[in-house]
Amino acid sequence: xxxxxxxxxxxxxxxxxxxxxxxxxxxxxxxxxxxxxxxxxxxxxxxxxxxxxxxxxxxxxxxx
Amino acid sequence: xxxxxxxxxxxxxxxxxxxxxxxxxxxxxxxxxxxxxxxxxxxxxxxxxxxxxxxxxxxxxxxxxxxxxxxxxxxxxxxxxxxxxxxxxxxxxxxxxxxxxxxxxxxxxxxxxxxxxxxxxxxxxxxxxxxxxxxxxxxxxxxxxxxxxxxxxxxxxxxxxxxxxxxxxxxxxxxxxxxxxxxxxxxxxxxxxxxxxxxxxxxxxxxxxxxxxxxxxxxxxxxxxxxxxxxxxxxxxxxxxxxxxxxxxxxxxxxxxxxxxxxxxxxxxxxxxxxxxxxxxxxxxxxxxxxxxxxxxxxxxxxxxxxxxxxxxxxxxxxxxxxxxxxxxxxxxxxxxxxxxxxxxxxxxxxxxxxxxxxxxxxxxxxxxxxxxxxxxxxxxxxxxxxxxxxxxxxxxxxxxxxxxxxxxxxxxxxxxxxxxxxxxxxxxxxxxxxxxxxxxxxxxxxxxxxxxxxxxxxxxxxxxxxxxxxxxxxxxxxxxxxxxxxxxxxxx
Ligand code: SF4
Ligand code: SF4
Ligand code: SF4
Numbered sequence: 001x002x003x004x005x006x007x008x009x010x011x012x013x014x015x016x017x018x019x020x021x022x023x024x025x026x027x028x029x030x031x032x033x034x035x036x037x038x039x040x041x042x043x044x045x046x047x048x049x050x051x052x053x054x055x056x057x058x059x060x061x062x063x064x
Numbered sequence: 065x066x067x068x069x070x071x072x073x074x075x076x077x078x079x080x081x082x083x084x085x086x087x088x089x090x091x092x093x094x095x096x097x098x099x100x101x102x103x104x105x106x107x108x109x110x111x112x113x114x115x116x117x118x119x120x121x122x123x124x125x126x127x128x129x130x131x132x133x134x135x136x137x138x139x140x141x142x143x144x145x146x147x148x149x150x151x152x153x154x155x156x157x158x159x160x161x162x163x164x165x166x167x168x169x170x171x172x173x174x175x176x177x178x179x180x181x182x183x184x185x186x187x188x189x190x191x192x193x194x195x196x197x198x199x200x201x202x203x204x205x206x207x208x209x210x211x212x213x214x215x216x217x218x219x220x221x222x223x224x225x226x227x228x229x230x231x232x233x234x235x236x237x238x239x240x241x242x243x244x245x246x247x248x249x250x251x252x253x254x255x256x257x258x259x260x261x262x263x264x265x266x267x268x269x270x271x272x273x274x275x276x277x278x279x280x281x282x283x284x285x286x287x288x289x290x291x292x293x294x295x296x297x298x299x300x301x302x303x304x305x306x307x308x309x310x311x312x313x314x315x316x317x318x319x320x321x322x323x324x325x326x327x328x329x330x331x332x333x334x335x336x337x338x339x340x341x342x343x344x345x346x347x348x349x350x351x352x353x354x355x356x357x358x359x360x361x362x363x364x365x366x367x368x369x370x371x372x373x374x375x376x377x378x379x380x381x382x383x384x385x386x387x388x389x390x391x392x393x394x395x396x397x398x399x400x401x402x403x404x405x406x407x408x409x410x411x412x413x414x415x416x417x418x419x420x421x422x423x424x425x426x427x428x429x430x431x432x433x434x435x436x437x438x439x440x441x442x443x444x445x446x447x448x449x450x451x452x453x454x455x456x457x458x459x460x461x462x463x464x465x466x467x468x469x470x471x472x473x474x475x476x477x478x479x480x481x482x483x484x485x486x487x488x489x490x491x492x493x494x495x496x497x498x499x500x501x502x503x504x505x506x507x508x509x510x511x512x513x514x515x516x517x518x519x520x521x522x523x524x525x526x527x528x529x530x531x532x533x534x535x536x537x538x539x540x541x542x543x544x545x546x547x548x549x550x551x552x553x554x555x556x557x
Contacts, residue, residue, distance in 0.1 A: 011138070011149045012138070012165075013138040013139045013140065013149060013193075013194060014138060014139050014199070015139035015140065015141070015198075015199075015263075018139065018201070019263075019266075046266050046267070047266075047267060048266075048267055048268065050266065053263055053266075053267055053268040054139075054141065054263045054268075056140065056143055056149045057149075
């Protein structure tokens, strides 16, 4: 149960990082990555996955 | 005037005193829509103080003062059809395109580096890509750091307005007194054609629902800024067939809510940029279409005509981009702010401004006494300082003025591909220049060769170097009198 970021599509805008309620997203090296251990798929906090809802590039924050 | 310590040569010239206190008093502010109960003369001098060194808010100041943008806030909470946030190319020059994303610390280093080298610098802006009010942590940290080092720099932000109402109090606290809001619609059905989605209240909205929320937030943000006396500029992107007619309604709404300036910009939709509009074949307006719309808006909220759609890390006078000279790798690791150049420069500008004002009122007199009902569209090649001081072949843009019985007014600029590159004149680009200058009657420049002059003439445009190095208004005044006055002179050199 976790989301992941397709690195080749990420624009490195960082919006997902500050919307993630679990602190699961960090900038690593060249791109943003989701720590699968921390990601809760926003369950219990929000109706939709925040990273996917704010990301400007479609199909970039997707189920792992 | 004798050679100043800092040359004004590099400075750019437009008209106007449109925003001077005198004109503002008689201008479109008679209704109660100003949002201020202050007496006109009190308010005028307060406003004038705020805009007189701001190249975007004052057309007059744009001859003398420069802005820089730092791209510190890449995150955005909406999607616009004219934006592709993946696009990032150092060779491209278009709004929202950025070649260098900075942390607040890097931004501080860059601002100091530029302030030490570019005495004209008066404004620091945070524009795209991204939204400065949404990506607030970075915006705020940058402003705080810079304000501490360079106390007199003006801080300026651009926003899509969605997060704006949440930030107004802090903006006021940080003395940000210039805010630009991009407002492309007041009818959400039209908005739905421009914005595919917004992210608000922890979820994504689409369609009319998204545009309705955005619209309501934009209006309340604008009203809140007006209530606090923060000057607002409204940017609208003119999208032919989508919102071009509708912008007349937008102009009315924003005027009623106290907007200080309205800036209608042409859509840029090159397919190579990969934006939705670029890919779907939506065209941008032609220069004359833009001017026609702006002319129809005259009398509503005050129009800005000197916008250059700067890129997100532009540095220098409007119409010039020295960003490439100040990339991080070219700056020393440690920089200390040295105020001396900026201070000297301000003294020079104060003198030059007085001279130019006198020249301008004389020129207006000439236009009026010519007593003609006709109008003349004049393109000017200038490097700044309000003078005709650029060679035809070196101009990257022409500033366009209209002389008519109403006076001399700046109507916009036309960007061209430089015709003379490294001493070699390019024939192909001359054709481009001629078509860009469509509708213009005469071109004024410091120098022009016989060949391009003849080619222009074939295209129906006259050109002359007869007024080289004069003040722009003085030259246009003399030209107008020569064309339509009692003693016509040969206008072609
Ligand atoms: S799905 Fe939710 S918890 Fe997981 S990374 Fe995205 S925002 Fe964070
Ligand atoms: S929101 Fe999307 S594009 Fe932006 S950093 Fe996150 S994954 Fe990358
Ligand atoms: S608000 Fe600016 S950054 Fe955000 S999508 Fe629109 S143009 Fe792009």
